[in-house]
Amino acid sequence: MSAGQQDGNFKLNLNGQEVVWSGEPAASLADVIREQQGLTGTKIGCRTGECGACTVLLEGRPVVSCLIPAASVQGQQVETIEGLARLEEFQSLMAAMQENGGVQCGFCTPGVMVTTWAWLQNPALFNGDLGSALKNNLCRCTGYLGIIRSAEQVLAGRGAGV
Amino acid sequence: MSELRKKSPADLSAKLAGETRYLHDLNFPGQLVGAIYRSPYAHARILSINVERAKQVEGVAAVLTADDLPSYKYGPTKFKDWNLLAKDRVLFIGDEIVAIAAETKEAAQRALELVEVEFEPLPGVFDPEDSLKPGAPLLHEDVESNKPMQVSVSRGDLEEGKRKAAVVKGGRYYSNRVYQGHLEPVGAIASWSDEEGITIWAPSHIPYRARETYAAGFGLPEDKVRIIVPPIGGSFGAKYVLKVHVIAAALAMAARRHVKIILDRYEDMITAHPRVPLTFDIEIGADEEGRFVYKELTVYADAGARVYWSPNVVSTVCTRADNIYHFGSVKSEGYLCYTNNSPTTCMRGFGNAEMLFAVESVIDEIALELNMDPAELRLKNIVHQGDTTLHGYRLDTCKLDECIEKVKELSGWHRRASLPPYRGLGLAVANHVSGFRAIDPRFDGSTAVIRLKQDGGIEVETGEIELGQGMSLTYARIASKILGIPEEAILVKSGDTGRYPFGIGTLASRSTVMGGNAVQKAAQSLAARLKELARETLGEAADFREGAAVLEGQTYSLSELASWYRARHAGEELEIKETYVPDTDLPDATYFGHPSPNYPFAAHVAEVEVDPDTGRTKVIGYWAVHDSGTIIHETMAKGQVLGAIAQGVGWVTMEDLLVKDGKVMNPSMMDYRMPGANDMPKAEVFFIQGKDPNGPLGAKSIGEVALDPVPGAIANAIAHATGKRGYALPLSAEKVWKSLQNT
Numbered sequence: 050m051s052a053g054q055q056d057g058n059f060k061l062n063l064n065g066q067e068v069v070w071s072g073e074p075a076a077s078l079a080d081v082i083r084e085q086q087g088l089t090g091t092k093i094g095c096r097t098g099e100c101g102a103c104t105v106l107l108e109g110r111p112v113v114s115c116l117i118p119a120a121s122v123q124g125q126q127v128e129t130i131e132g133l134a135r136l137e138e139f140q141s142l143m144a145a146m147q148e149n150g151g152v153q154c155g156f157c158t159p160g161v162m163v164t165t166w167a168w169l170q171n172p173a174l175f176n177g178d179l180g181s182a183l184k185n186n187l188c189r190c191t192g193y194l195g196i197i198r199s200a201e202q203v204l205a206g207r208g209a210g211v
Numbered sequence: 212m213s214e215l216r217k218k219s220p221a222d223l224s225a226k227l228a229g230e231t232r233y234l235h236d237l238n239f240p241g242q243l244v245g246a247i248y249r250s251p252y253a254h255a256r257i258l259s260i261n262v263e264r265a266k267q268v269e270g271v272a273a274v275l276t277a278d279d280l281p282s283y284k285y286g287p288t289k290f291k292d293w294n295l296l297a298k299d300r301v302l303f304i305g306d307e308i309v310a311i312a313a314e315t316k317e318a319a320q321r322a323l324e325l326v327e328v329e330f331e332p333l334p335g336v337f338d339p340e341d342s343l344k345p346g347a348p349l350l351h352e353d354v355e356s357n358k359p360m361q362v363s364v365s366r367g368d369l370e371e372g373k374r375k376a377a378v379v380k381g382g383r384y385y386s387n388r389v390y391q392g393h394l395e396p397v398g399a400i401a402s403w404s405d406e407e408g409i410t411i412w413a414p415s416h417i418p419y420r421a422r423e424t425y426a427a428g429f430g431l432p433e434d435k436v437r438i439i440v441p442p443i444g445g446s447f448g449a450k451y452v453l454k455v456h457v458i459a460a461a462l463a464m465a466a467r468r469h470v471k472i473i474l475d476r477y478e479d480m481i482t483a484h485p486r487v488p489l490t491f492d493i494e495i496g497a498d499e500e501g502r503f504v505y506k507e508l509t510v511y512a513d514a515g516a517r518v519y520w521s522p523n524v525v526s527t528v529c530t531r532a533d534n535i536y537h538f539g540s541v542k543s544e545g546y547l548c549y550t551n552n553s554p555t556t557c558m559r560g561f562g563n564a565e566m567l568f569a570v571e572s573v574i575d576e577i578a579l580e581l582n583m584d585p586a587e588l589r590l591k592n593i594v595h596q597g598d599t600t601l602h603g604y605r606l607d608t609c610k611l612d613e614c615i616e617k618v619k620e621l622s623g624w625h626r627r628a629s630l631p632p633y634r635g636l637g638l639a640v641a642n643h644v645s646g647f648r649a650i651d652p653r654f655d656g657s658t659a660v661i662r663l664k665q666d667g668g669i670e671v672e673t674g675e676i677e678l679g680q681g682m683s684l685t686y687a688r689i690a691s692k693i694l695g696i697p698e699e700a701i702l703v704k705s706g707d708t709g710r711y712p713f714g715i716g717t718l719a720s721r722s723t724v725m726g727g728n729a730v731q732k733a734a735q736s737l738a739a740r741l742k743e744l745a746r747e748t749l750g751e752a753a754d755f756r757e758g759a760a761v762l763e764g765q766t767y768s769l770s771e772l773a774s775w776y777r778a779r780h781a782g783e784e785l786e787i788k789e790t791y792v793p794d795t796d797l798p799d800a801t802y803f804g805h806p807s808p809n810y811p812f813a814a815h816v817a818e819v820e821v822d823p824d825t826g827r828t829k830v831i832g833y834w835a836v837h838d839s840g841t842i843i844h845e846t847m848a849k850g851q852v853l854g855a856i857a858q859g860v861g862w863v864t865m866e867d868l869l870v871k872d873g874k875v876m877n878p879s880m881m882d883y884r885m886p887g888a889n890d891m892p893k894a895e896v897f898f899i900q901g902k903d904p905n906g907p908l909g910a911k912s913i914g915e916v917a918l919d920p921v922p923g924a925i926a927n928a929i930a931h932a933t934g935k936r937g938y939a940l941p942l943s944a945e946k947v948w949k950s951l952q953n954t
Contacts, residue, residue, distance in 0.1 A: 073665040073884070089236035090229020093445070094394045102394055124630030129593035143227040150850035154679025155226030156444030157392040183888040189392045189445050190679050191411060192853030193888040195846075 061122050063088075064132030074120030079103040080095045082121040082129055090159045094187075101186035104160035105129050110174065113185065130159035130166035135167055139208065142166065144200035153190035161186045165200045170203070219410035219702055220442040221683040234398050234414055235473055242400070243272050243471035244526075245462050246319035247455070248326045249310035249482070250301035253873030254335035254348060254550040257299055257328060262309055264325040267815045270318030273308045273465040274326075280461055286422060287452040289543045290518040291577075292351050295428055295461055301330070302350055302516035303553045304873050305482035308456055312462040312470045328483050331592045337873055339511040341488065344876040350516060359514065359779065360522045360547040365804050368539025371532070372505025373540075376496030381507075381577035384569035386494060386922075388487040388513075388868040391558050392885050394860075398473035400457035402953020404802040408435025409460045410709075414443040414450050416676040417716025419842040421452045422708050429455050429464075432592040433552025436460075440706030442883045443678040447858070448557040449484060451520060451718065454666060470660055473581065480878035485868050486558035488513045489571045494540070497577050497844075503536055503592045508543040511553075517616045519556035521547055523650065527562030530802050532570045534600035535642040536592045536612070536811070541601060551873045561860065563643060564919045568940065571639035571923025575711035584723050585638055585927070595839045603796070603803040604810055608773045608911070610838035611640060614814035617775070620710040621895055622816035622834040627931070633821045634831075637927025640814045641919030644807035645912035646721030656792040657721075658712035661690065662786040665777070667770030669694065671733070674714020675726035681847030686730045689842050689907050693734035696769065712788065720912035723843065724808055727907035728791035734789045739944040741772060748775045794905070799876035808905040811916040812838040818892075819926040821932045826948025828864050828929055833894040837916065841909030842898045852896045861886040867941050 058071045063086060072137040077096075081112065082088050082105065091114060094102035105114045114127075133139050135148045142165065145151070152158050161183065168182040170173055175182035175193040179200050225231045262274045277298035284291040297308045297442045309326050313319035336350075342357040350357055373379075376710040400412040408431060415421045418438035426527040427437045443873060455472050462470040474482070510528055514521040529543035561810045578585040580615065594600055596609040614834065618624075627636045648655045660672040671690055677683045683703035691698040705711050715721070738755065745753040745760035745767070753762040776785045798804030804866045818832035835852050842848045865884045869876040902909030935950040 059443045065359065065425075072500055083236075083629070088229075088733075089232060091456070092233070092395070093830055093878045094396065097476065097879055097881060100394055134228035143224055146227055146873055147223045148846065150846045150853070152223050152226050153847075154232050154394070154443060154853065155223070156233060158226050158231040176319065180888040180891075187392075187394065187887060189447070190854045190892070191850055191890045192855070192857035194853050194894060195850060197888065 054162040059175060060076065060123055061127060062120050063127050068176065070119070072191055075118045077115050078119045078122060079114040082114060083174065088129050089159065091156065092159060100157070101160045102157050104163045104186060106163055106167055107111070108120070109151055109167065109170065130163055133163065139166065142169065142199065142203050146200045149199045150195035150205045151191060151199045151201065155184060157188045161188060165196065169203060175179060214917060218747055219683060219704070221677040223704065228421055230330065231442050233395055233444050233722055234412060235395070235402065237400060237441060238411060239400065239402070239469035242469040242471050243312040243314060243466055244316045245470045246311045246323050246325050247307050247458060247461050248310060248311070250297065250304060250306040251303050251332055252301055252332050254333040255301050256333060257297060257308065258331055260309065260494050261327040265311060268318055268322040268325065270314035271311060271322045272314065272512060273312040273462050274322065275461055275465055278472070281430050283428055283430055285424060287424045287519055287520065288522050290522060292509065292517050293428065295741040296455055303551050305500065305553055305670050306516065307458060310462050312466045313814055327899045329794045335551035336875055337550050337552055339550055340514040342550050343546060344931040350428050350551065351887055354549065355852040357549040359361040359549060360525060360544055362525055362543065362545035363541040364541065369505050369507065369540045369542045372496060372540040375498050375504040376589050378577050378580045379493035379494055379496045380573050380580060382938055384491040384572065386489045386565040386568055387940045388488045389558055389866050389868060389869045390480065390483050390883055391447040391449035391485065393445035393447060393449050396476055396479045397450065397453060397455055399456040401463040401465040401470045402473040403467060407437065408722055409457050409464065410437045411441045412441055412443055413456045414447055415452065416443060416678045416708065417451045417718055418708050419533040419674065419713055419743060420716050421456065425457050425460065436760060437709040440676055444844050446678050447559045451556065476880060477878050480883065481875045482553050484519050484554050484556040484869065487521045487555040489528060489565050490892060491714065492638065493569050493573055495573045495577060497581065499580050501583050501591050503538040506533065506538040506541045506584050510545045512545065513550050513552060514547050515550060515552045515554035518552040519554050521555055522706060524557055524562040526802070527591055528566045530651050531563040531642070534602055534604045535594060535640060537594065538601060543954040552870050557680070557718070560915050560918045564922060565640065565951050568643055568922035568926060572918070572926050572936065573887050575927045576936065582945050585617055586624060589640055592613055605804050605805045607813055607885040607905060608809060608811060608840060608901055610901055611812040611900045613816065613899050614812055614836040615640065617897060617899060618784045618814040618816050618834050618836040621836065622818070622832070624816065627745060633932050635819050635928040635930070635932025636816055637924045637929070637931055638814065638816050638925030639920040641916055642810055643720055643912060643916035645724035645809050645811065645906065645918055646799045646807050647719040648804065651715045652797050655715060656790055657714055657725040657729040658790045659726065659733040660786060660788045660789060661733040663769060663773045665773050666771070667700065667768055669696065669701045671701060671703045671710045671730055673703065673726050674705055674712040675722045676717040678717060680722065680851060681799040681844055682726065684847055685723055685727060685844050689727050689730050690734040692908060693731060693736055694758060695756060695902050714934040718788045720902035721914045723790065723910050723912050724906050725793065727910060729789055731907040732790070733787050733789040736789055740785065742786060744772055744776055809840065809903045811911040813915060813916050813920055815920040815924040819925065819932050821929060821947060823951055825944050826946070826951060827944040828942065828947060830864070830877050830892040830925060833892045834895065836897045836899060837913065838899045838901060839913045840901050840906045840911035842900065843908055843910050848898065848913050849896045851913045853894060855917035856894050857886050857891050859925060860890055860892070863922050863925040863940060863942055863943060865943065867943070906929065918942070922923065
């Protein structure tokens with residue numbers, strides 16, 4: 050982190066690409082992603098780190114980007130829903146979510162997908178089930194069971210070599 | 212053709228990939244940021260407003276007070292108590308006084324800080340019953356005694372019912388202030404032009420009614436207001452009509468630029484228009500055999516400082532549940548009361564879910580007293596197919612008895628007698644409507660346009676609104692079944708009052724039945740017209756079936772039919788508009804009538820475990836059985852039920868928007884706790900399939916009836932687990948713990 054810098058230029062590794070943004074170092078990562086990079090898949094629901102709509106991956110771990118100063122993640126890998134959506138295996142999670150009713154209004158969905166994706170990569174990272182992994186992702190529409198079933202289905206399918 | 216559907220903002224794959232653009236994601240060149248100066252007092256006279264310093268801030272483009280704006284009284288219902296901005300008096304904490312538009316958020320914020328308003332605080336009233344007492348501060352000078360509305364319903368001979376009663380149970384129940392908890396915060400973007408008037412991008416699911424309301428606020432003709440609805444990130448009733456929409460419009464008119472206002476979560480929650488809190492005094496009597504003989508109800512409803520949709524909620528409270536049981540006789544008195552709390556409005560369940568919490572609780576008390584199984588007591592008193600209910604609902608279909616039998620079987624209801632300590636099973640039933648005539652007495656139907664596109668795809672336009680419930684998928688499926696073409700070839704469009712057919716609004720669980728019937732009718736007409744077109748072009752022997760014209764074994768695709776039509780009609784597209792007019796009767800002055808084309812039913816069982824040391828309730832199992840006629844899209848229907856269970860778990864066990872002297876005490880998602888994934892019980896959803904003659908493909912509604920029984924079922928399970936009845940929602944750990952100490 051380049052402490053003390055004011056309205057400087059910062060480098061961000063976003064979805065595998067190095068991008069430069071300029072502005073206040075304390076600007077939230079969510080704002081930089083949305084406003085400077087135009088990646089509006091990352092949603093802002095509460096700005097207090099409670100709802101999880103702004104979840105992105107930082108070095109593979111889900112974080113709430115509304116609380117993270119953008120300058121503090123220089124040199125680290127940040128992945129947003131737009132980056133993940135390009136991956137082939139992500140399609141199977143998308144298909145499962147449609148099939149199992151894991152999505153309704155869709156506002157929490159990118160954040161939910163990011164967390165679920167991270168869990169699929171490494172369930173052990175969360176010391177438990179997907180329910181615990183999703184503790185920071187509120188969904189007011191689906192009742193969560195469709196989301197959990199989708200993730201389990203993808204995990205089981207992968208185990209069977211699909 | 213699968214690409215066609217992908218263009219729809221309602222498309223699920225677009226939502227899953229983060230491509231869907233909500234209001235927050237839309238921006239216009241030259242757009243300004245709007246901000247609102249709000250009252251810090253629950254009730255105060257405004258002595259002076261000085262915005263001169265705010266206007267000097269660099270980057271500020273417009274600063275408005277009530278003096279700059281028209282002062283029509285307007286509002287979404289017949290109670291016209293809205294203003295654009297407060298002039299002489301503020302009525303709640305958060306009431307809007309000054310609106311500012313600036314180049315940046317920072318400039319708007321600086322200007323807000325420089326607004327100077329001098330207040331003279333006035334005494335406030337915060338409890339609906341207190342507000343009716345003599346001497347209570349009057350909120351609206353033209354409304355006598357803070358009571359904008361009183362509902363009186365009486366049917367049958369109550370006195371005779373009371374004489375027949377062998378068991379009488381009841382008491383004072385209280386339903387809480389629940390925040391709708393939409394994940395997408397409230398906001399709007401507005402623009403103005405002399406030719407077009409006001410355009411508002413607003414995630415409202417009643418945009419035509421909003422247009423009417425807002426036009427009245429500015430004294431404009433309705434066609435000078437256009438509402439464009441971006442994908443809606445959750446509403447549950449919170450996003451019907453909002454002051455932030457008109458304030459954005461006022462700023463856009465003044466600045467002649469686009470103005471965007473997104474409330475932050477704090478601002479959203481302090482000015483939230485939550486579920487109407489209700490105080491019920493209820494009594495139900497039954498004879499020795501358990502047949503209900505009367506129900507008597509008095510209810511006080513907190514409208515807050517201004518009327519949004521609370522009157523309709525109160526009417527529902529006073530009538531809907533009477534159409535699920537044969538009560539013999541009923542009497543209800545409902546009082547809608549102004550207070551200095553922030554205004555309240557509808558939330559999924561719309562008065563019915565609240566009332567059923569009380570009714571289903573009382574019925575369990577009667578069962579206990581009569582030493583009867585609560586399921587048996589209900590079976591003895593419920594309505595049946597072919598009945599006309601107490602208030603006139605004609606039940607062409609009703610499988611509530613089957614719902615109860617099935618939910619007993621699925622939940623293992625027989626376990627109820629032998630559960631371990633602090634475990635409980637609770638049952639509750641519910642009805643609802645599929646649209647409601649009195650929402651707009653002038654017209655309650657729906658219109659759909661269906662169009663054959665040049666590439667052979669089909670476009671459906673509707674006045675109803677997709678808000679995540681799956682309306683677009685449902686309509687695509689209806690049209691697909693009628694036309695015999697893949698769903699992927701059908702694109703459903705809606706949400707623009709300037710382009711799509713008129714709609715009352717997506718409320719009262721009306722989208723599947725009202726809009727769906729219109730889509731079905733339009734698709735049937737299109738199929739007939741395509742058959743004609745095939746004959747006109749290929750000869751009398753030609754036919755249209757399964758998405759193609761057929762003659763002598765040769766098939767001609769929809770794309771070819773589209774070309775034929777264009778060639779014969781000067782390049783026009785084949786387009787059909789159909790209106791569904793439901794066969795309903797507007798309830799009369801006594802609230803008697805048949806207000807909906809059909810009525811869905813449900814029976815739910817909840818299983819809970821209560822921790823006696825903390826009082827904390829964990830819902831550990833849930834079974835929901837529904838009669839919603841033919842289920843058109845099972846995944847989305849099931850999603851509605853599961854989502855409702857989660858909302859009910861939150862409502863009953865944790866959620867409460869706490870207000871003290873008009874001030875919201877927990878205005879953040881940290882302090883207002885909503886259920887997370889681990890709060891959701893294992894749940895089983897089952898649909899009793901049937902075919903309602905008045906629904907599209909036989910369907911009835913699902914969205915609200917899914918929530919209606921949940922509070923009652925969980926409350927009854929807690930009472931079963933603890934032996935203590937909870938009267939006030941939420942049945943939080945603290946309240947349950949306290950009830951366990953009172954032995």
